Every structure is written in C-alpha cells, then in structure tokens.
Amino acid sequence: MRRAPAEILREYGxxxxxxxxxxTHDGRQVWIATGASIKAFDPADGEVKRSFxxxxxxxxxxxxxxxxxxxxxxxxxxxxxxxxxxxxxPAPAAGGDSGLAWAEGSLWVGAYxxxxxxxIDPATGRILRSIPCTRFVTGVTWVDGELWxxxxxxxxxxxxxxxxxxxxxxxxxxMPAGTGVxxxxxxxxxxxxxxxxxxxxxxxxxxxxxxxx
Numbered sequence: 001m002r003r004a005p006a007e008i009l010r011e012y013g014x015x016x017x018x019x020x021x022x023x024t025h026d027g028r029q030v031w032i033a034t035g036a037s038i039k040a041f042d043p044a045d046g047e048v049k050r051s052f053x054x055x056x057x058x059x060x061x062x063x064x065x066x067x068x069x070x071x072x073x074x075x076x077x078x079x080x081x082x083x084x085x086x087x088x089x090p091a092p093a094a095g096g097d098s099g100l101a102w103a104e105g106s107l108w109v110g111a112y113x114x115x116x117x118x119x120i121d122p123a124t125g126r127i128l129r130s131i132p133c134t135r136f137v138t139g140v141t142w143v144d145g146e147l148w149x150x151x152x153x154x155x156x157x158x159x160x161x162x163x164x165x166x167x168x169x170x171x172x173x174x175m176p177a178g179t180g181v182x183x184x185x186x187x188x189x190x191x192x193x194x195x196x197x198x199x200x201x202x203x204x205x206x207x208x209x210x211x212x213x
Contacts, residue, residue, distance in 0.1 A: 006159060006173035007206040009191065012046040014200030015039060022060030022070060022100055023139060023183035023195045023202060026080065030193050031067060032202060033060045033183065038069060038078070043193070043204070052083030059100025059140065059183055061107060068107060068122070070097050075107065075125065089125035092118040099140030099149060099183060110137035110149060117149060117167075132167040133160075139184025139194060143207065150181030150194060157181045159192065159205065173205065 017034025029040040033056035040050040055071035067078040073095040099110035138150035161171040182195035
C-alpha cells in the first residue's frame with residue numbers, strides 16, 4: 001500500500017448551510033449537499049451559481065443528466081436545471097448512508113457505520129453487490145477505473161483507493177489533524193473535491209498519479 005499526506009490544493013467556503021455532506025461534479029460545476037439545499041459552485045472562483053431547497057443530508061452524484069441526492073433513508077433523482085425531484089428509491093443502509101457515486105450504470109453508496117460500499121440499481125435501489133471496507137465510509141467516487149472513498153472515524157480522516165473486488169486498501173492519503181472528509185467526487189482529472197462536514201468547506205485534493213508499470 002502506498003501512503004502519503006493529502007495535498008490540499010485549495011479550500012472553498014464556508015458555504016451557507018448545516019454542513020457540506022455530499023459532493024459531485026457535473027463537468028463544469030461542483031455540487032454540494034448542505035442539509036436543506038443543494039448548491040452548485042464554480043471551482044474557478046468558488047462562487048455559488050445555483051441553489052435548490054431540497055433535503056440533502058448525505059451523498060450526491062451525477063449521471064451525466066440527473067443528480068442523485070441522499071435524503072435520510074431515500075435517494076432522490078433530481079433535475080439539475082429546475083431542482084425538481086423526479087423520483088425516489090430506498091437507500092440501502094436505511095438512513096445510515098453516506099457517500100454516493102455514479103459509475104457503470106449503477107449508483108455506489110457508502111454505508112457509513114457498516115463499513116461497506118453498495119452497488120445498487122438506480123431504478124429500484126436493489127443491492128447488486130457489496131464491498132467491505134476497514135473504516136467508516138464517507139464520500140465515494142470512481143475515476144479512471146479507480147474506486148476511492150473517504151473515511152472519518154475517531155476524529156481521523158483519510159482518502160483511500162481500494163480494490164473494487166476485495167476492498168483491499170491500495171493507496172491512502174492522510175488528511176491533516178482536525179480536517180475531515182464527508183462527501184467526495186473526482187473531476188475526471190487529477191482533483192478530488194472533498195466536503196468538510198460542519199466546517200462548511202470544500203477542499204480540492206490532488207489525486208496522485210499511478211506509478212508506471
């Protein structure tokens with residue numbers, strides 16, 4: 001396993017709301033869940049460009065057309081232009097859900113205290129498979145075939161790349177003391193955007209390049 005300190009490139013916020021929980025990226029803007037709303041900000045200047053008043057308690061994801069937002073024990077499918085909730089499905093951890101990501105036609109949901117990531121059917125919420133993890137799971141993201149998740153347990157946070165078959169930790173980025181990771185999403189490149197819980201902040205973290213060979 002490779003292990004190194006997380007390289008924080010930039011901090012955004014604090015944003016208005018109870019917290020920053022879920023985080024996703026739509027190719028241009030970063031979306032965040034703040035408790036009673038979801039907001040989109042421009043990562044170039046940190047300015048909020050859009051805000052919708054809907055329940056937004058944990059993970060957020062984007063499938064290229066719609067947003068998905070965890071609200072208590074459900075996952076809402078949301079129109080990113082209007083903020084309309086189109087449909088809902090049950091969340092697999094029934095309220096103990098954390099991170100949320102979209103990949104391979106599925107939603108990937110962190111089950112915080114269960115220390116698992118569930119792959120679920122986005123139409124029904126049916127669990128397709130589960131990946132064991134070794135710490136409490138917060139944000140979840142896929143990028144370039146890599147599965148990453150955040151952890152936050154006993155006031156210690158890190159970011160991990162894991163084997164999607166076994167859950168084995170392949171790489172770990174340690175966050176500074178007192179700095180947590182709630183939601184997380186990659187921008188498709190070398191940046192991981194990480195929610196900072198009740199700090200109200202989002203931190204851009206450099207995603208390490210995989211060694212050649």
